[in-house]
Amino acid sequence: MTWVAWRQQRPSTVAALALLAVAGPVLLLSGWQVTSFAHDSGLAACVASGADCQILAEAFANRYGPILEPVSLFGALLPVALGVLFGGPLLAREFEQGTHRLAWTQSVTRSHWLGIRLTMATGVLVVVAAVAALLLSWWWGRFDQLGISSRAALERGGLVPVATAMLAFAIATAAGALIRRVVPALAVGLVAVLVVAAALSLAAQSWLPPRPLTITYPAGQPSPRAGLDDQVLSSGYRDRTGRDLSAQAVDRLCPGSGGQAVDRCLTANGIQRVDRYQPAGRAWQLGLARSALYLVVAALFLVLAWWRTLRPD
Numbered sequence: 001m002t003w004v005a006w007r008q009q010r011p012s013t014v015a016a017l018a019l020l021a022v023a024g025p026v027l028l029l030s031g032w033q034v035t036s037f038a039h040d041s042g043l044a045a046c047v048a049s050g051a052d053c054q055i056l057a058e059a060f061a062n063r064y065g066p067i068l069e070p071v072s073l074f075g076a077l078l079p080v081a082l083g084v085l086f087g088g089p090l091l092a093r094e095f096e097q098g099t100h101r102l103a104w105t106q107s108v109t110r111s112h113w114l115g116i117r118l119t120m121a122t123g124v125l126v127v128v129a130a131v132a133a134l135l136l137s138w139w140w141g142r143f144d145q146l147g148i149s150s151r152a153a154l155e156r157g158g159l160v161p162v163a164t165a166m167l168a169f170a171i172a173t174a175a176g177a178l179i180r181r182v183v184p185a186l187a188v189g190l191v192a193v194l195v196v197a198a199a200l201s202l203a204a205q206s207w208l209p210p211r212p213l214t215i216t217y218p219a220g221q222p223s224p225r226a227g228l229d230d231q232v233l234s235s236g237y238r239d240r241t242g243r244d245l246s247a248q249a250v251d252r253l254c255p256g257s258g259g260q261a262v263d264r265c266l267t268a269n270g271i272q273r274v275d276r277y278q279p280a281g282r283a284w285q286l287g288l289a290r291s292a293l294y295l296v297v298a299a300l301f302l303v304l305a306w307w308r309t310l311r312p313d
Contacts, residue, residue, distance in 0.1 A: 011089070012085050012086045012089060012090070012121070012124075013124055013128070015085050016082050016085050016086065016125075016128050017128070019078070019081060019082065019085070020128065020131060020132060020135075023074070023075075023078050023132070023135065024135055026071065026074070027071070027075065027135050027136070027138070027139040028135070028139075030067060030071055030139070031138060031139045031142045033064075034064055034142045034143065035142050037060065037063065037064070038060065038142075041056055041059060041060065042056060043056040043057065043059075043060055068143070071139075072140075075136045075139060075140070078132050078136065078161070079129055079132055079133075079136075079161040079162070079164040079165040079168065080164060080165070080168045080190070080193050080194070080197070081168075082125065082128055082129055082132060082165045082168070082169075083125065083129075083164070083165040083166065083167065083168025083169035083170075083171075083172060083193065084168050084169075084172045084186060084189050084190050084193060086121050086124070086125045086165075086169050086172070087121070087168065087169035087170065087171070087172030087173035087174075087175075087176065087189060088172040088173075088175065088176055088182060088185045088186035088189050088190075089176065089182050089185070089186070090117060090118075090121050090172075090173050090176055091117070091173060091176040091177045091180075091305065091309055092175075092176030092177075092179060092180055092181055092182045092184075092185040092186075093176075093182050094117075095176075095177075095180035095181075096180060096181050096182055110309070110310050111310060114306060114309055114310065118173075118302070118306075121169070121173075122166070122169070125165055125166070125169055126162060126165075126166070128165075129161060129162040129164075129165035129166070130162055132161055132165070133159070133160075133161035133162050136161050137161075159287055159288065159291040160287050160290055160291055160294070162291070163290070163291035163292075163294035163295050163298075164197065164294060166294065166295060166298045167193065167196070167197065167200075167294040167295070167297060167298045167301075168189070168193040168197075169298070170297075170298035170299070170300075170301035170302045170305070171189055171192050171193045171196060171298075171301050172185065172186065172189030172190070172192075172193065173189075173301070173302065173305045174189075174301040174302070174304045174305040174308070175188045175189040175192060176189070176305070177304070177305040177308040177309045178304075178308055196297065197294075200293055200294065200297060203293075204289070204290050204293055213276075213277060213278070213279065214274060214275070214276050214277075215274075215275050215277065216238065216272050216273070216274050217272065217273055218266070218267055218271070218272060218273070219237060219250070219263075219266040219267070219271040219272060219273040223273070223275060232275050232276070232277045233276045233277060233278065234275075234276045235273065235274065235275050235276070236273075236274045237249075237250050237271055237272065237273060237274065238271070238272040238274055239269070239270060239271060239272070240269070240270030240271075240272075244274075245271070250266070250271060253265070253269060253271070254266050254269065254271070
């Protein structure tokens with residue numbers, strides 16, 4: 001039975017490996033290019049020292065800004081695609097082709113057959129998703145070292161890609177058990193995963209501890225937390241009365257592209273920098289909390305798939 005389950009699992013495994021074969025070079029090549037440019041241009045050293053890096057940062061943004069969002073989106077959807085590829089056809093193909101009837105007439109029970117299929121698919125998916133998680137964590141780390149895209153690393157790094165893949169797998173498997181046709185199950189599963197993941201993400205932002213911290217310091221000076229690898233979620237400005245200022249207002253007050261003259265102007269006008277951040281040590285806590293939430297919901301969908309599959313027609 002185990003050998004049969006593996007043979008049935010091979011198409012999804014091959015498709016997932018092909019997807020990784022495309023994603024891996026994209027992530028590795030773009031990550032190496034970013035790292036090379038940051039070191040050659042001096043941006044990495046500037047960020048580490050906490051100095052004013054506006055000119056270098058603008059050069060970096062002009063060169064790599066257009067690829068950051070598309071590749072980041074691609075990386076966020078990669079675990080979802082892996083989970084749907086494994087879960088959508090798992091039960092839907094059996095029901096659509098009628099092979100489940102043959103399996104159920106053998107010596108194995110329905111629950112034993114279903115348990116082997118789920119265990120085999122889950123084990124292979126965890127391994128593939130772990131490889132994807134390593135790739136994604138490495139890629140987002142290239143930008144985190146520069147203080148860029150750190151929110152993505154907090155929400156999607158570490159164990160989160162594996163948990164996301166498991167959530168997608170569970171939802172797609174449940175869709176296959178309910179719809180019992182492969183293509184509709186894949187389509188419905190993908191849409192459902194995106195909706196559920198978005199809802200869970202919003203819920204996590206509102207109640208998952210710990211909350212972000214805020215630090216205020218003179219805008220013309222380096223951050224007191226420079227070089228500590230904090231995850232900066234947002235930055236802004238305030239005047240000496242505590243009123244928030246837009247970046248455009250600060251530019252009008254102290255025109256220029258950085259340098260000591262702008263720093264002196266900011267200091268003279270009492271402009272404060274306000275950073276909203278998560279300390280570096282909290283990243284693993286947030287990742288574990290988000291992963292646990294995803295896995296709990298995934299377990300509920302697997303229970304639904306189990307119940308629907310074993311329920312007499």
